[in-house]
Amino acid sequence: MLVDEKIENKEIAKQYKELLRISYQHLKSEDKKLIRLAFNTAVDAHKHQRRKSGEAYIFHPISVAKIVASEIGLDATSISAALLHDTIEDTNYKLVDIEKIFGKNVTKIVSGLTKISRLKKDTDISYQAENFRKMLLTINDDIRVVIIKIADRLHNMQTLDSMIESKQIKAASETLYIYAPLAHRIGLYNIKNELEDLSLKYTDSKSFEHIKNKIEDSKEEQEEYIKEFSHLIIETLEKEKLKYFIKGRNKSIYSIHKKMQIQNISYEQVFDKFAIRIVYKSSPKNEKFLAWKIYSIVTDHFTPNPTRLRDWISSPKSNGYESLHITVMGPNKKWIEVQIRSERMHEIAEKGYAAHYKYKVGRDHENGLESWLNRLKELLESKDSNAIDFVENFKLNLYSDEIFVFTPAGELKSLPQNSTALDFAFNIHTEIGTKTRGARINGKLVPLSRKLRSGDSVEIITSEKSKPTANWLDFVATSRARNIIRTSINEEKKRIATDGKELLRRKLKHLKIIMVEKTVNEMLDYFNVNSNLDLYYRVGIKTVDNKKIKDFAK
Numbered sequence: 001m002l003v004d005e006k007i008e009n010k011e012i013a014k015q016y017k018e019l020l021r022i023s024y025q026h027l028k029s030e031d032k033k034l035i036r037l038a039f040n041t042a043v044d045a046h047k048h049q050r051r052k053s054g055e056a057y058i059f060h061p062i063s064v065a066k067i068v069a070s071e072i073g074l075d076a077t078s079i080s081a082a083l084l085h086d087t088i089e090d091t092n093y094k095l096v097d098i099e100k101i102f103g104k105n106v107t108k109i110v111s112g113l114t115k116i117s118r119l120k121k122d123t124d125i126s127y128q129a130e131n132f133r134k135m136l137l138t139i140n141d142d143i144r145v146v147i148i149k150i151a152d153r154l155h156n157m158q159t160l161d162s163m164i165e166s167k168q169i170k171a172a173s174e175t176l177y178i179y180a181p182l183a184h185r186i187g188l189y190n191i192k193n194e195l196e197d198l199s200l201k202y203t204d205s206k207s208f209e210h211i212k213n214k215i216e217d218s219k220e221e222q223e224e225y226i227k228e229f230s231h232l233i234i235e236t237l238e239k240e241k242l243k244y245f246i247k248g249r250n251k252s253i254y255s256i257h258k259k260m261q262i263q264n265i266s267y268e269q270v271f272d273k274f275a276i277r278i279v280y281k282s283s284p285k286n287e288k289f290l291a292w293k294i295y296s297i298v299t300d301h302f303t304p305n306p307t308r309l310r311d312w313i314s315s316p317k318s319n320g321y322e323s324l325h326i327t328v329m330g331p332n333k334k335w336i337e338v339q340i341r342s343e344r345m346h347e348i349a350e351k352g353y354a355a356h357y358k359y360k361v362g363r364d365h366e367n368g369l370e371s372w373l374n375r376l377k378e379l380l381e382s383k384d385s386n387a388i389d390f391v392e393n394f395k396l397n398l399y400s401d402e403i404f405v406f407t408p409a410g411e412l413k414s415l416p417q418n419s420t421a422l423d424f425a426f427n428i429h430t431e432i433g434t435k436t437r438g439a440r441i442n443g444k445l446v447p448l449s450r451k452l453r454s455g456d457s458v459e460i461i462t463s464e465k466s467k468p469t470a471n472w473l474d475f476v477a478t479s480r481a482r483n484i485i486r487t488s489i490n491e492e493k494k495r496i497a498t499d500g501k502e503l504l505r506r507k508l509k510h511l512k513i514i515m516v517e518k519t520v521n522e523m524l525d526y527f528n529v530n531s532n533l534d535l536y537y538r539v540g541i542k543t544v545d546n547k548k549i550k551d552f553a554k
Helices: 005-021 029-045 059-073 076-083 093-102 104-117 125-140 145-158 167-187 189-203 205-217 219-238 255-265 284-301 343-351 352-358 366-382 389-401 421-428 430-434 470-475 480-509 515-525 532-538 546-553
Strands: 242-249 273-278 324-330 332-340 402-406 413-414 436-441 444-446 458-461
Touching: 005 059, 029 059, 029 076, 059 076, 059 145, 059 189, 076 104, 093 104, 104 145, 145 189, 167 189, 167 219, 189 205, 189 255, 189 343, 205 219, 205 255, 219 242, 219 273, 219 284, 219 332, 242 480, 273 284, 273 343, 284 324, 284 332, 284 343, 284 480, 324 480, 332 343, 366 444, 413 436, 421 430, 421 436, 421 458, 421 480, 430 436, 430 480, 480 532, 480 546, 515 532, 515 546
Parallel strands: 273 332
Antiparallel strands: 242 273, 324 332, 402 413, 436 444, 436 458
16 A cells, blocks of 8 residues: 555644644643653654554544543643553553653553553453453553553544454444443443444444434434424523523434334334433532523423433432433424433533543532442452452443432432441441441431432441441442442451461360361361361351360261
């Protein structure tokens, strides 16, 4: 393939300028210098490399950096790390070279990204699960590692056409299994939707094309519908001197496909294929008031479906998503979802992570993303869960609906649906969970297994004497609670076994038997137990008592 280097270099320079122009963050002069240095280093590192499509390799890191800069909206350090993300894996540059040029912050992220790219590639589900777990472990270094990896995966999915079919299907399956759920949890909804759509394109191209064509065919009809809807409420909105815009939002191809499959219906039978979004300007103080004012205007003109009201402004989702969703009977007697949100809420919904931090100052509610990351770190650090359990628990908690409950002090906590009073105790604090003796829901004593409902006020009763027991595992729904209970039970077992070992040594000595390895192995056979730990534990809890030890000694 012949390449005109002048034209290619011109395009590379153009892409670099575009990268600086579209950055969501305000870039200071030192930021631009850092990005320029990263760009020059990446160009030098990849100068002899080409992608499968034939284009210069450097276009890939630039594209990943553009996603990081614009669609996710991260800082100059992240943009630079995105430009450098493949330098250690694929070129002559070493980590020490990157640290010498860029210092510790950029190097830490590049190192994390290199670790992920070196993970064993395998189609086996347990390897995929272990890779997923190892990838999330990089959060302990810097959350930006995982976010840049999501951007890297998005660009690879956007350019998957040049790969052979088997690799396309493998990448698409892995994307659905790992990267789309991660993007969803971090609040990157646009990226999550695109990852799912692109995955469907390669795993079920027939369904993808069918739905895509149907959406395109109905575009004009949708635009007319939005105009008709808007026309009926604009006058009232203007009268209230509100600054706003109204636009339509199509459901993703993947979510329509999923609904068709689950409900076994045709495309035409999916009634909520698109929604109308009303985004308004507001000071932080007036956001909630104006959302309900717009709600009132919409429901004055259109009949609402009371069972379809979702108030994520009063109780934001755990990843920080805020919006008021209502379903109304719109023009032509069609049910339509209307999403009402401020510009700030809209930015958080679009940008996720970055907008959280932009708006964090002065806001007193708990940052959902940070609290989730802290819970995730604890889960990752548990040594007792195998990788597949971990992934399944992660996905279970990820996709389950949330409930919102109150502490006695009135603090709001979000938990997955089916969580119990005991899950709530562990959500508050590990120590409260492990010392739980009982619970009151709405002032009444209830069993610890009682499932919580949104709006419940929950009080946990603790006791220094309480300890987790094996039956607690039967009535907790969250991974966090399950892992802490397992760890606590194992630690208690080890403590009892330590005492049991010393007790056994003394009892055998009394019977004039020295406790050597041969004696212990004979006892394992005699008492039909699997390990030294089990034997000492049974002595400790006295299921192997004096009489049984004497019988063994005969």
